[in-house]
Amino acid sequence: MERVVIITGANSGIGLALCERLLTEDSQLRLCLACRNMQRAEAARAALLTSHSNAHVDLLQLDVGSVQSVLSAAQEVKARYNRIDFLYLNAGIMPNPQLDLNAFFKGLFSRNVVRMFATAEGILTQQDRLNSDGLQEVFATNLFGHFLLIRELEPLLSRLVWTSSSNARRSAFSMEDMQHREGRESYSSSKYASDMLSLALNRQKNSQGLFSSVICPGLVMTNLTYGILPSFFWTLIMPVMWLIRIFTNTFTLTPHNGAEALHWLFLQNPESLDPRAKYHSLTSGLGTNYTQPRQMDIDEGTSDVLYSKLLELEKEVRRKQSEENADEEISAVK
Numbered sequence: 001m002e003r004v005v006i007i008t009g010a011n012s013g014i015g016l017a018l019c020e021r022l023l024t025e026d027s028q029l030r031l032c033l034a035c036r037n038m039q040r041a042e043a044a045r046a047a048l049l050t051s052h053s054n055a056h057v058d059l060l061q062l063d064v065g066s067v068q069s070v071l072s073a074a075q076e077v078k079a080r081y082n083r084i085d086f087l088y089l090n091a092g093i094m095p096n097p098q099l100d101l102n103a104f105f106k107g108l109f110s111r112n113v114v115r116m117f118a119t120a121e122g123i124l125t126q127q128d129r130l131n132s133d134g135l136q137e138v139f140a141t142n143l144f145g146h147f148l149l150i151r152e153l154e155p156l157l158s159r160l161v162w163t164s165s166s167n168a169r170r171s172a173f174s175m176e177d178m179q180h181r182e183g184r185e186s187y188s189s190s191k192y193a194s195d196m197l198s199l200a201l202n203r204q205k206n207s208q209g210l211f212s213s214v215i216c217p218g219l220v221m222t223n224l225t226y227g228i229l230p231s232f233f234w235t236l237i238m239p240v241m242w243l244i245r246i247f248t249n250t251f252t253l254t255p256h257n258g259a260e261a262l263h264w265l266f267l268q269n270p271e272s273l274d275p276r277a278k279y280h281s282l283t284s285g286l287g288t289n290y291t292q293p294r295q296m297d298i299d300e301g302t303s304d305v306l307y308s309k310l311l312e313l314e315k316e317v318r319r320k321q322s323e324e325n326a327d328e329e330i331s332a333v334k
């Protein structure tokens, strides 16, 4: 039977590499690239068809950072497919990243150096902003838009896979400020929230046949990471990065390697997976890819609270959205 797989943020980086890998795995797959920019989506589709000429590749316009776009895209999905085997929640942003060079050099000579290179803990901040729905952009894109999509498509879903990060950190997240309006670690906060949401979804929905997992792709050179430092700097340090990779398995570096755990999960029986584990894509010094589960620093109670708070926010944004739609209809009639 033809399996249906939807991947958000599929036009570049890890998402696009995953598409390649899945089509190689199963040529009968119906792959749906859910992207905000249709030109980039078309280009990705063309690239996939070059290497897999008979593949079934659909496109879906979806801006996960916009409530209206998520609701319309979900309608479209329901009209097109009557079942979704895998939904990969991969789209993500890290806007205006700032690397604290002082902390970085201090970290280089500390006991935490390996951890720093694996997680960027203590050396990376971001500047977030409000989007047109009045939500924090990173929260809306990395977490809430995906949550809304899941809520809309729930009856069709069976497997969810989140592209989280080892940058997810408990101390960056606050339940009183789940959108991270106050701090400067919105990325870390949103990824920690996705880890908790995945656990909560497993607790609420496993009995109905819906399973959720989270992965970390390691450090991968993509548009997201290229945004952290000026491009000439990356060119300069690239040999050093490949050297570091010999000593640390988290420097996966290529999108293909980064997609390892996403691909691996595609092949697993969901009942065999640990809902409290994050599945890491790792690459050995000799270049061998493998997937390793590591326990997440999350607890069930807090995850359930987050889930309830997201449901409340969902109600609020839906109410606001229908008021706006009604206003638009009235002004169209006038």
Ligand SMILES: NC(=O)C1=CN([C@@H]2O[C@H](COP(=O)(O)OP(=O)(O)OC[C@H]3O[C@@H](n4cnc5c(N)ncnc54)[C@H](OP(=O)(O)O)[C@@H]3O)[C@@H](O)[C@H]2O)C=CC1
Pocket (backbone or CB within 6 Å): 008, 009, 010, 011, 012, 013, 014, 015, 034, 035, 036, 037, 040, 062, 063, 064, 065, 066, 090, 091, 092, 093, 141, 163, 164, 165, 166, 216, 217, 218, 219, 220, 221, 222, 223, 224, 225
């Ligand atoms: N690279 C790394 O080292 C790591 C990455 N990750 C995570 O991996 C995921 C993929 O990122 P990566 O491949 O690295 O980076 P890319 O920037 O290459 O890919 C991100 C994808 O998300 C899409 N996207 C961003 N915002 C939206 C939106 N509002 N609606 C729909 N699509 C959107 C982008 O589309 P567009 O082209 O239009 O911008 C792009 O296709 C992210 O969730 C990231 O946080 C996690 C850990 C490490």
Ligand SMILES: CC(C)CCC[C@@H](C)[C@H]1CC[C@H]2C3=C(CC[C@]12C)[C@@]1(C)CCC(=O)[C@@H](C)[C@@H]1CC3
Pocket (backbone or CB within 6 Å): 099, 116, 117, 118, 119, 120, 123, 124, 164, 165, 166, 167, 218, 219, 220, 225, 228, 229, 237, 240, 241
């Ligand atoms: C000067 C140098 C030789 C190297 C500079 C390295 C830093 C720019 C990197 C060190 C750790 C990296 C890292 C990420 C970005 C680039 C670094 C800060 C991530 C935050 C990228 C996105 C993620 O989600 C994380 C898993 C990465 C963790 C490590």
